[in-house]
Amino acid sequence: MLAGRPVGSITRGTTSPNRLRRCDRWLAGPASRRLRGAGPHPVVVDLGYGASPVTVVELHARLRQVRRDVRVVGVEIDPQRVAAASPLTRDGLSFRRGGFEVPVDGGARPVVVRAFNVLRQYDEDEVVGAWRRVRDRLAPGGVLVDGTCDEVGRRAAWVAVEPAGPVSLTLSLRLGGLDRPSEVAERLPKALIHRNVPGEPVHAFLRDLDAAWAHAAPHGAWGARQRFLAAVRAVAAHWPLLDGPPRWRLGEVTVAWDAVAPR
Numbered sequence: 273m274l275a276g277r278p279v280g281s282i283t284r285g286t287t288s289p290n291r292l293r294r295c296d297r298w299l300a301g302p303a304s305r306r307l308r309g310a311g312p313h314p315v316v317v318d319l320g321y322g323a324s325p326v327t328v329v330e331l332h333a334r335l336r337q338v339r340r341d342v343r344v345v346g347v348e349i350d351p352q353r354v355a356a357a358s359p360l361t362r363d364g365l366s367f368r369r370g371g372f373e374v375p376v377d378g379g380a381r382p383v384v385v386r387a388f389n390v391l392r393q394y395d396e397d398e399v400v401g402a403w404r405r406v407r408d409r410l411a412p413g414g415v416l417v418d419g420t421c422d423e424v425g426r427r428a429a430w431v432a433v434e435p436a437g438p439v440s441l442t443l444s445l446r447l448g449g450l451d452r453p454s455e456v457a458e459r460l461p462k463a464l465i466h467r468n469v470p471g472e473p474v475h476a477f478l479r480d481l482d483a484a485w486a487h488a489a490p491h492g493a494w495g496a497r498q499r500f501l502a503a504v505r506a507v508a509a510h511w512p513l514l515d516g517p518p519r520w521r522l523g524e525v526t527v528a529w530d531a532v533a534p535r
């Protein structure tokens with residue numbers, strides 16, 4: 273890398289309004305303690321926001337409900353995308369060029385770096401290095417959220433990575449019309465997507481979720497939400513889940529990273 277050049281490569285800029293709502297809801301919900309506990313003007317970065325800055329604007333609006341003084345910075349490696357977003361700059365919302373080195377004015381350390389649908393376009397063996405670079409930039413108690421979702425955000429999955437390393441995998445699914453939870457498999461983050469094969473823990477986790485979902489079919493009489501609650505409750509007996517029914521009701525479940533990490 274030449275000094276000063278952003279770390280990473282320009283990739284396709286596909287994005288759409290509300291696509292990242294499930295991750296936003298988690299950041300403003302279970303993960304919000306990180307923001308609440310931070311000092312004045314905590315910085316949150318939306319890294320690799322794409323051809324339109326819409327997800328950055330949405331993230332800012334949602335996190336302002338948690339911390340009025342949050343500073344959300346959209347960081348994009350493509351200078352044209354930064355130029356296009358810049359007119360939207362306002363109090364607490366800004367845009368700048370950068371990559372995995374995560375530049376922020378004044379050298380501030382971000383409490384959250386959300387990188388959605390960014391690493392999926394890299395090779396699997398580039399993930400650990402990218403995580404390490406971003407981890408090194410986080411504030412104490414901060415988190416990198418490396419996630420992936422479908423085009424309209426109905427199926428999403430993300431890994432939470434703290435300064436000391438990855439801590440959890442979250443799956444978040446629209447329950448209406450869901451055939452089986454493993455539909456999320458094709459949206460797993462890069463660190464896991466090639467590991468959804470027999471013998472790998474993430475494969476066993478999805479297999480168990482599917483089996484519990486099938487077994488819970490009678491609960492579907494009360495709706496998909498009740499069915500998912502029953503399924504996840506059954507899975508919780510065998511897997512170290514880090515959340516509980518209030519999140520499961522939303523079609524979300526978080527499992528400890530060590531239980532699903534690649535072998």
Ligand SMILES: C[S@@+](CC[C@H](N)C(=O)[O-])C[C@H]1O[C@@H](n2cnc3c(N)ncnc32)[C@H](O)[C@@H]1O
Nearest residue numbers: 280282283285287320321322349371372388389
């Ligand atoms: C598919 S878009 C994702 C847009 C948005 N995050 C979403 O999920 O809808 C990926 C974007 O990440 C940008 N990108 C790729 N590598 C990057 C890096 N290392 N740092 C910053 N941006 C990066 C690409 O230029 C592209 O605009």
